[in-house]
Amino acid sequence: MGSRRKTEAVLALVALGLTLLGAAGELPPGAVGALQLRAVYGLAFSPADGGLGVATYYGVFLYTVPELEQTRSFSLSGVAYSLAFSPDGKRLAAGTFSQVVVWDYETGEQIATYEGRFGIVYALEFTPDGEGLLIGAGDGTLTLWDWFRDEVRWSHKGHSGAVRGVAVSPAGSMCASGSADQGVLWDIDGEVRFTFPGKAWDVDFSPDSYFLAIGSGKVVILWDTAVGLQYRYMWEHHGCVWWVEFSPDGRLLASASLDHTVRIWDWEAGHVLVTLEAHQDSVECVRFSPDGRLLASGSHDGQLYLWDVEALLQGAEG
Template sequence: MAKSMKLAGLKSVENAHDESVWTATWVPATNSRPPLLLTGSLDENVKLWRPDELELVRTNTGHCLGVVSVAAHPSGVIAASASLDSLVRVFDVDTNVTIATLDAPPSEVWQMQFDPKGTTLAVAGGGSASIKLWDTATWRLVATLSVPRPEGPKPSDKSSSKKFVLSVAWSPDGRRLACGSIDGTISIFDVPHAKFLHHLEGHYMPVRSLVFSPEPDGRKLYSASDDGHVHVYDAEGKAIIGAMSGHSGWVLSVDVSPDGEAIATGSSDKTVRLWDFKMGAAIQTMSNHTDQVWAVAF
C-alpha cells in the first residue's frame, strides 16, 4: 500500500550531464544484464547508467540539439531518443548500433513511448497536433492520429497552435492512446481503428506528462500540468475522478507505481512528491533537488 511506501535517497550524481536532464526512463532487464537507467539532456547526449551505484555505462552522442524524450522497448533490447533536432534515433541498448533514424519536420518530435507489446512507437507530434505511430518491425510510419481542431467556421493559426502535442501515454492493453496538449486538453484515441474518441477537460495549461494506471481495465489516467494540478480521469467515461494539488509550481512529470497504489510527481518547485490516490494527498515530499524536476519514473 502507498501509505507504507516511502522514498529514500540511495545515490545521486552531481553534474551527471553538462546541462539540464530533461528525460529519464528505465530500460528493462534482459537475459544478459540487469535493468538500466536511461537519461537525456539539453546537452544533446543520452546516457545509460547502472542504477545501484549510478555508474555510467555509456554516453550516446549524435543529436545536435537537446534531447526531449527517451523511451525503452519492453524487451529491454532497444531504446529511442528524441531531440529538438527533429530526429528520433532508435538504437541497440547494449551496442549503441543505430537501428533506425526517424525524421520529422521541425518541432514535431516530443514525448514518445513504445506500446506494451513493443510493436509500435508513438511519438507526440508537437506542432503537427498529432501522434505519429511507427511500426517497430519495419520502422515505417503506419498511422497519424490527428487531434481535432476547435470547431468553428475558420479555425485560426492561433487556435490550432494550442493543440501542440507534448505528451503521450498507452493504456495497459495497447488499445488506447492519450495525448496532452499545450492548451490543457487531453485527447483519447482508439488505436486499432485509428480513431479519435473524445477530449478530457479540466486543465487550463500545458499537460506535460500522462500515465495510465496498470490495472487490467486500463481506464484510469493520470495527468500532470503547468497549472500545478494532477488530475485522475476515467479515460473511457470522460470524467475527472480525482485531483491532487500541493506543488507550488508546474507539475512536469507523473508516474504510477507498478501496483497502481502510489503516484510520483516532479515539479518546477524542485520537489518530488509521493501521493496516495485513495487519500488524494501527498504522503511524502523529497526536497533534495536544487532545480526543477523534469522526470520521475518507478
C-alpha cells in the first residue's frame, strides 16, 4: 500500500473514532493507554462496567479499560460536546447543539430527548437518584430536566454567557454552574445560594459537599459551600483551567488546562503533586475512574491518555 493510501486509511480510522495504538515504549511514564481521535470534548467512566465513554466530533464512543478497545458507539445529530452516566450506570446522556439524548446503556435504545433553542450543551450531570439531569447550555441557561417524566423542573438564565460547567452535590441538595461571568451555587430547587465572582470554566463538589472547586482563569479556587467564602486559591497553571475533578475519595483534585497540562493536587495542602505534560494541545477534560485508580485526560487535538494514579504519585515521590 502506498504512503498516500496508508494515510487515507489512518484518517478513516480516526474519523470513525477507532483506536490507534502506538508502539511499545511510546507511552509517557505513568500512562497505561492512549488513543488518537478527533477532538475530545468530554469523558465519563461507567459505574456499571468501568468502561470509558468519550464525547467526540463524531458522537459518543465506549472503550474497555485499561485496554482502550472500542466496544460501542452512540450517534447524535451533531457533535457530542458533553456526556454523563447515571449513578447506577444504567443510563447514558449526551449533549449536542440544542439537544440532549438519554440512552439505555445496556440496550443502546434512545429513551428520552430534550430539545429547544438553547445552543450547545457544554455540560451535563445526573442527580443522585438518576431521574434528573442538570443541563448547562450555550445561551446561559441552567435547566434541571426530569428525563424520566419528560418534565422541566426548573430553568433559569443565571449567566450572561454559555454555561461551561455544572455539578450536582453528592447528597443531591445543591448544584452549581459556571460561565465566563461567574460561578453560582444553587439549591437543588433552583434558588441561588451564593455567587462567586470571576470566570468559572468548570465546577465540581468535593465528595462530602463541603467545598466547591472552580476553574477560574488560570487558577483553581476552592469555596466553602456553607458560607460562600473562599477557602483556598491555587495558582500553577499558565492558561485557563477548563476542567476540575475531585477523586472519589476526596484526597486529590485534578485540573486540565489550556496550557496543555493536567495537574494533580493535594488540595488540602494547596500544592501540586504531579504535572502531566504529554498533551500537545489544550486539555479539555479529565476524569477519575469510579475506584480512583485511573485518570483519563483528553485534549482538543484528539489525544486521550489513561493514567495509573498510584504510579504517578509514586513517580513524583521518587
